[in-house]
Amino acid sequence: AQSVAQPEDQVNVAEGNPLTVKCTYSVSGNPYLFWYVQYPNRGLQFLLKYITGDNLVKGSYGFEAEFNKSQTSFHLKKPSALVSDSALYFCAVRPWNSGNTPLVFGKGTRLSVIA
Amino acid sequence: GAVVSQHPSRVICKSGTSVKIECRSLDFQATTMFWYRQFPKKSLMLMATSNEGSKATYEQGVEKDKFLINHASLTLSTLTVTSAHPEDSSFYICSAKQGDYEQYFGPGTRLTVT
Numbered sequence: 001a002q003s004v005a006q007p008e009d010q011v012n013v014a015e016g017n018p019l020t021v022k023c024t025y026s027v028s029g030n031p032y033l034f035w036y037v038q039y040p041n042r043g044l045q046f047l048l049k050y051i052t053g054d055n056l057v058k059g060s061y062g063f064e065a066e067f068n069k070s071q072t073s074f075h076l077k078k079p080s081a082l083v084s085d086s087a088l089y090f091c092a093v094r095p096w097n098s099g100n101t102p103l104v105f106g107k108g109t110r111l112s113v114i115a
Numbered sequence: 116g117a118v119v120s121q122h123p124s125r126v127i128c129k130s131g132t133s134v135k136i137e138c139r140s141l142d143f144q145a146t147t148m149f150w151y152r153q154f155p156k157k158s159l160m161l162m163a164t165s166n167e168g169s170k171a172t173y174e175q176g177v178e179k180d181k182f183l184i185n186h187a188s189l190t191l192s193t194l195t196v197t198s199a200h201p202e203d204s205s206f207y208i209c210s211a212k213q214g215d216y217e218q219y220f221g222p223g224t225r226l227t228v229t
Binding site for chain 1: 119121147149157158159161164166206208210212218219220221222223225
């Protein structure tokens with residue numbers, strides 16, 4: 001069975017500094033990997049995904065993530081954080097060609113960007 | 116990207132009553148929809164997988180007689196919380212699958228049972 005670990009409940013960063021939100025995964029075979037962001041009382045918004053190809057994936061709002069197969073990681077990064085980036089971030093995974101298998105989510109990491 | 120809507124966005128009901136939440140894929144056909152539940156400051160917990168025209172598959176520990184799921188068409192799935200209790204209060208999020216790997220999420224429904 002697949003699983004996702006987000007080791008940090010909370011990440012605090014000053015505005016303008018780079019940010020990293022960590023994610024490691026476990027899945028049988030090759031993974032599909034996703035990052036979503038959630039604002040208060042809202043659904044999930046898609047940020048980016050890794051399916052295949054280039055290990056560095058660029059997504060919405062200046063975010064990017066790097067797929068590292070040897071470390072089974074897919075950390076989310078942004079070179080310069082904005083206060084408006086403050087939200088709850090979820091990493092998710094499912095195996096390749098897994099039919100209707102749903103995404104499995106990590107527990108989420110709350111990002112707080114301080115002005 | 117594809118759009119998924121949920122209705123209502125917020126509902127308050129009395130204990131013992133039933134509440135229906137609708138999930139629609141607005142610009143694509145979704146053969147599979149998923150229902151998640153999110154507790155405060157917690158991750159999303161998958162409740163069930165719904166395939167159009169067939170019975171939903173429930174995750175372990177989810178009462179199928181309490182959480183009725185109907186996926187009558189390729190663009191609509193409904194979740195009915197029957198005989199609601201205060202502990203059913205939660206944020207319910209649906210997701211519709213397009214193609215082999217994309218899952219699109221609705222904006223969520225905040226259910227409060229008094």
